[in-house]
Amino acid sequence: MSELLASARERLCADGAANLSLRAVARDLGVSSSAVYRYVESRDALLTLLIVEAYDAVGLVAEEAAAGARAAASPPAQTWLAVARGVRTWALANPHSFELIYGTPVPGYQAPQDTVAAALRTWAVIVSIMLEGFDDGSLTPAGPDFDPDGLVTAEVFAFAGMGAPGDVPTETARGVVRSFTLFASLIGGLTAELYGHLHRVADDFPGVFDATIATAAAGVGLHIDLLG
Amino acid sequence: MSELLASARERLCADGAANLSLRAVARDLGVSSSAVYRYVESRDALLTLLIVEAYDAVGLVAEEAAAGARAAASPPAQTWLAVARGVRTWALANPHSFELIYGTPVPGYQAPQDTVAAALRTWAVIVSIMLEGFDDGSLTPAGPDFDPDGLVTAEVFAFAGMGAPGDVPTETARGVVRSFTLFASLIGGLTAELYGHLHRVADDFPGVFDATIATAAAGVGLHIDLLG
DNA sequence: TCGCAAGCGAGAGCGGCGCTCTTGACTCCG
C-alpha cells in the first residue's frame, strides 16, 4: 500500500494529475491493473489520498516557515512573507501537487471530509499571523471599511478562538475578512506564475512574487519590508 | 465548423474541460468521430479554440465593465471594482471557461501565440485603470517600497505607452508592478470561491469577494468605497 | 494433519477515449 502511494506520487510528478493512470501505476509496481483495486477503490480515491498528502505538505511548509520566522523574532509582516515564500518554493518544487489542491478540481467535484482538516492547517497559520498583528499593534490596515457582519461563518471565529460572532469587535471581524486577501494573493500570485500568465510580462519571478504579496499585505495592514 | 464550435461549447458547459470528448461532440452533431478531424487537428486544438474564445469573452466583459463605470464618471478605484465584479459574474456563469484559462493547463502546456493577444485584453484594462489613477492623483499606495528595476519586461512598459524602462519614473514602475496584485487578487479570489476553498469559511460570497478585492486594491493605492 | 475460508493477484472483457487509415460516395470541371 505504501509502495502504491509512492509509485503514484512518482507518476504524479512525472505526468501530472490529469494523466495519472491507475494502469501505469500498476505497471510500475509490476502488478496487474486489477490488483490495484484491492487497495484503492477507484482512481479518484487514489487522487484524494494524494490531495490530502499535498494539503498536509503545504500546511507543514507553512507552519515551519512561520515557526522559523518567529524564532528569529520577526514581526508578523515578515513572518507572512516567510510563509508565502515557503509555499512558493514548495509549489515550484511540486507543481503537480499544487495543481491538485489549488488548481481545477479533477472530477465532478468531491472534497471528502478528510481533505478539510488538512486544508485548515494553512488557514490556521494565516489566522495566527493576523492575531499576532492584532496583539502587537503592528496591524494597520489601509483597507476599506465595510460591514463584516455575516460575511464569514461562525466556525471561523470559533476556529480563531474568538467565540461567537456577536462577541467579536467589528474591527477584529474586518481583520478576519481581510485575511482572505492574504490567501487570495498567495493563490493568485502562484497561479499566475505557475500557469504562465506572467509569460512575457515578468522578468524576475521571485521579485514580482514578493512585491505582489507585500502589496496585498499592505492592504491588509501587514507592512512588509522588502529592502532590509 | 461553427456548429462544431457551438456543440463543443455546449459540451464544455455540460461536462467541463477535462471531460470534453471529441467523440461526444461528434455524436451531438450526428456525425462520425473521424469526420471531426476534417475540421480540427486534435482534441487539444479544439480546446485551444475554446481557450481563445474564453479569453476574448472575459476581456470583453472587463472592457464593458470599465466603459460602463467610466460613463458613470466613477473614480478609478470604483472602475476596478466594477471590472472585478463583472469578471466574477462571468466566471460564475461560465465556470468551465474560467477553468480553461485560469485553471490547470490541460495538456503538457502550450500557449500558442493566438491566446496571448486575447489574454492581453484583460491586462490592458488593468493598466488603463492604473494610468487613470496616476493621472487624477487618486492613486495613493499603501504598498511597500521596493526596487522595481528588472522586475517586469520592457514589453509591458511599451504596452502601457511608457516608452523604454529607463524613461519610466521609479514610482510609476512600482505602480506597474503593484498592479500585478490586482490581477492576483482577482484570480486568487475567484479560484478560492469557485474551487471550494471558501467552503465552511465564507457565508456571503459576493461580500467576501468585494472585501478581498478592495483590500488588495488598497495596497495598490486604489481606495474602493464599499459603503456608498 | 486435513479442510475450509479468506485474501490476493492474474487475466479476460466491457465500454469509452484519441487518433489513423482505408474505403466509398458525391461534386465539380475540363
Place this chain on the structure above:
DNA sequence: CGGAGTCAAGAGCGCCGCTCTCGCTTGCGA
C-alpha cells in the same frame, strides 16, 4: 464522360477505468 478533389463512415490500434471470474496461497480451527 472521366478524372480530381472533397467529404464522411467504418474499422482498427492502443490506451483508459472498472468489473468479474478464476485460480493460488495462506492461515486457522477441527
